[in-house]
Amino acid sequence: MSERAAIFDEMGWPDHIRPPYALVDAWLKSLPAEQLALKRREAEVLFRRIGITFAVYTEGGDPERLIPFDLIPRVMAQAEWQSLRKGLEQRVRALNAFIHDVYHDREILKADRIPERLVLNNPQFRPEMVDLDLPHNVYTHIAGIDMVRTGPDEYYVLEDNCRTPSGVSYMVENREVMMRLFPELFRRAGVAPVAHYGDELLETLRSVAPPNCQGEPTVVLLTPGIHNSAYYEHAFLADEMGIDLVEGADLLVKNEICYMRSTSGLTRVDVIYRRIDDDYIDPLVFRPESMLGAPGLHFATRAGNLTLANAIGAGIADDKAVYIHVPEMVRFYLGEEPLLQNVPTHDCSKPEDLAYTLAHIDQLVVKAVHGSGGYGMLVGPHASKAEIETFVAQLRARPHDYVAQPTLALSTVPTFVESGIAPRHVDLRPFVLSGEQIRIVPGGLTRVALRDGSLVVNSSQGGGTKDTWVLER
Amino acid sequence: MHLSIQHRTVYRYAEPALRVTQALRLWPAACTGQRVIGWQVDVDGKALPYATTDGFGNPVATHTADGAVDQVRIDVQGHVETEDLHGVVGGTLERLPVRFFLFETPLTHVDESIRELAGQVPSINDAIERMHRLCNHVRDRLDYVAGETDSATTAAEALANGSGVCQDHAHLMAASARVLGFPARYVSGYLCAGVEGAEAASHAWAEIHIADFGWVGFDAANRICPNEHYVRIACGRDYHDAAPVRGVHRGGRSETLEVSVSISETPAMPTRGGSPGNRGQSAQQ
Structure with a gap:
């Protein structure tokens, strides 16, 4: 297990416990095994009752199966979090500036700092958005930035999610369940709260009311409906914010003004937190057959009567090939050095990068540029010969569609497994809210790869979650 | 050349539709070689001004017909002076x-x-x-x-x-x-x-x-x-x-379309209606 030795365990478990985990260590040692088993069952019952479910598209069986929740929290010291938070704020400012720029003067393309073709010939570049000014120039109001850690002071951004990132309901619910199971632990630990996420989100959405909004803005959450895998989260967030959860059929656009139908008639809507992809949001602009959105939403936005959050076209910033250039965006728009590092990434559209990728494929992670959720991805060191061969054929046929990255030695956190407690790899998705100001609830969603040695944390690929603690002192 | 355009489009529904929403691109964008003297778009007899411009600079407006919609009638009346600029x-x-x-x-x-x-x-x-x-x-x-x-x-x-x-x-x-x-x-x-x-x-x-x-x-x-x-x-x-018209309808089953266009060469007519194509144009004519 020499490979294991190089991996950073955030707790330093079992023999070199790092200071932020001192309390968790003492707590684990004090808990009798039978009580832990009991608490784990209790946690499952609580989650069932709360109703967090997540349909997994590729697996059969119980579509309401739970995402496994692990009782051992992931802990960050306040100083660790502060440096991350600054980096996240900087990165999201740059991402919003980039999106605004590509739909306005395109200075970064004119300066040749990002290849023009990568933006203009990209399905996520929406000409519909050109020369449209948005409140506070914000496009990605809710961004989920996926981070990994490889050492005490080494963090990398794995990808930026600028469209409709999900998972924040787990962040809030995991904490609630932990507090119910172990109230005495929280009395001693001094953990920064996350329960106010809904308030922060609502404040953010209200701050981006459109120019023609009169009085207090009316905010609604637009869901594709109960068959969507994240429907639970949509209902949860609407409830947390105390706003209406609507489907496309509840909305109506007349004279470029959006209304919601209710028993009391029509109510004007100013801001929509939409959890529907661009392609389905407005059949007058995108897919004509879509029944999920509502016709005219985009034109209401163009006429200054509506804000969609996140904005149409925000996806141009989170394409995996555009990702390569985010550090350059930070320098270009903010005149600062990036605080968060990118994973060194090979762009397979370049012949030399493709050659390198093919020669080292057994050591690399290769990702489809337009894929998400861990689909269309090859983890070289863990792939069979046959899987590699199939993937290489795809890669050779369409090199433009792939990027490759080194397999990082992701940090681990001790996790309950069949045999007891063992280290498992984790990542972190903090949620960054942008409106008139940037707000970040401390921490984020920690996902854990439950299979021994696995680096894939996506819930669709057998991942679980943990409560994420940021210590207040 | 003075051109007078009359363009009628009628959408009919096999049974009354619950709601019809359409985006219209029926107003001439400004350009050299054509001067808009008068331009009006009516939907079911009611004037519809253009509401905004799209990313390509095209004037555009949407309209929504609600309730039991048997048909939607769109009338364009325009009067334009054109010249040959060889494309x-x-x-x-x-x-x-x-x-x-x-x-x-x-x-x-x-x-x-x-x-x-x-x-x-x-x-x-x-x-x-x-x-x-x-x-x-x-x-x-x-x-x-x-x-x-x-x-x-x-x-x-x-x-x-x-x-x-x-x-x-x-x-x-x-x-x-x-x-x-x-x-x-x-x-x-x-x-x-x-x-x-x-x-x-x-x-x-x-x-x-x-x-x-x-x-x-x-x-x-x-x-x-x-x-x-x-x-x-x-x-x-x-x-x-x-597309001049992009629309969606709920209910109504099938939609049929009838279009008639007549264009005549006419002497100049008095201005009527909005004319987005006129903006900033006179200097270029």
Whole structure:
């Protein structure tokens, strides 16, 4: 297990416990095994009752199966979090500036700092958005930035999610369940709260009311409906914010003004937190057959009567090939050095990068540029010969569609497994809210790869979650 | 030339629709070679001004009909003074870089046969002449036959069938010009009788961006550059971007469409209605 030795365990478990985990260590040692088993069952019952479910598209069986929740929290010291938070704020400012720029003067393309073709010939570049000014120039109001850690002071951004990132309901619910199971632990630990996420989100959405909004803005959450895998989260967030959860059929656009139908008639809507992809949001602009959105939403936005959050076209910033250039965006728009590092990434559209990728494929992670959720991805060191061969054929046929990255030695956190407690790899998705100001609830969603040695944390690929603690002192 | 346009579109529903929402691109965008004297769009007898402009600079408005909708009637009445600029288009609101129009869309996807068609045009230095030859190639390969293609037909499908209407000619012209490295776009508008063999109609053609000239129109269906018989309305990468009407309806079952266009040469008429095309235009005429 020499490979294991190089991996950073955030707790330093079992023999070199790092200071932020001192309390968790003492707590684990004090808990009798039978009580832990009991608490784990209790946690499952609580989650069932709360109703967090997540349909997994590729697996059969119980579509309401739970995402496994692990009782051992992931802990960050306040100083660790502060440096991350600054980096996240900087990165999201740059991402919003980039999106605004590509739909306005395109200075970064004119300066040749990002290849023009990568933006203009990209399905996520929406000409519909050109020369449209948005409140506070914000496009990605809710961004989920996926981070990994490889050492005490080494963090990398794995990808930026600028469209409709999900998972924040787990962040809030995991904490609630932990507090119910172990109230005495929280009395001693001094953990920064996350329960106010809904308030922060609502404040953010209200701050981006459109120019023609009169009085207090009316905010609604637009869901594709109960068959969507994240429907639970949509209902949860609407409830947390105390706003209406609507489907496309509840909305109506007349004279470029959006209304919601209710028993009391029509109510004007100013801001929509939409959890529907661009392609389905407005059949007058995108897919004509879509029944999920509502016709005219985009034109209401163009006429200054509506804000969609996140904005149409925000996806141009989170394409995996555009990702390569985010550090350059930070320098270009903010005149600062990036605080968060990118994973060194090979762009397979370049012949030399493709050659390198093919020669080292057994050591690399290769990702489809337009894929998400861990689909269309090859983890070289863990792939069979046959899987590699199939993937290489795809890669050779369409090199433009792939990027490759080194397999990082992701940090681990001790996790309950069949045999007891063992280290498992984790990542972190903090949620960054942008409106008139940037707000970040401390921490984020920690996902854990439950299979021994696995680096894939996506819930669709057998991942679980943990409560994420940021210590207040 | 003074042109007076009357364009009526009627959508009828097999049973009353619950709701009809449409986005209209029926107002001429400003450009040289045409001066809008009067322009009005009515929906079911009620004037509809344009509400905003889209990313391509096209004036656009939506309307929604609610309740039991049997039909939607859209009337365009316009009065325009045109001149022949040999297809050269200036004075347009350009929000996108010219190179954006180098990239294909699903309707203008380049397949092997389009690549081959474009390759048959000799690589001469005179770009205008080269595009004229391409224009003739496109027309030679695509008979003008109505009813065999629809708004979802791709350029490649039309070429494989060997026939189509002006929309297909415009798509094929744009797609094959892009193969040769020329930015190209789709334009919707009107054509009045006067071009040999043509009837007054809604029409579509392509614009090709040529160094030293800018955007130049090519109407492959009629093998010419647009002249004073043409009125330019909207543009985009393909039909989807520039369609005069894009709509969705809930309920109503099937939708049928009836279009009539009449265009006459008239003496100047008094101004009526909004005229977005007039903005900032007088200096350029």
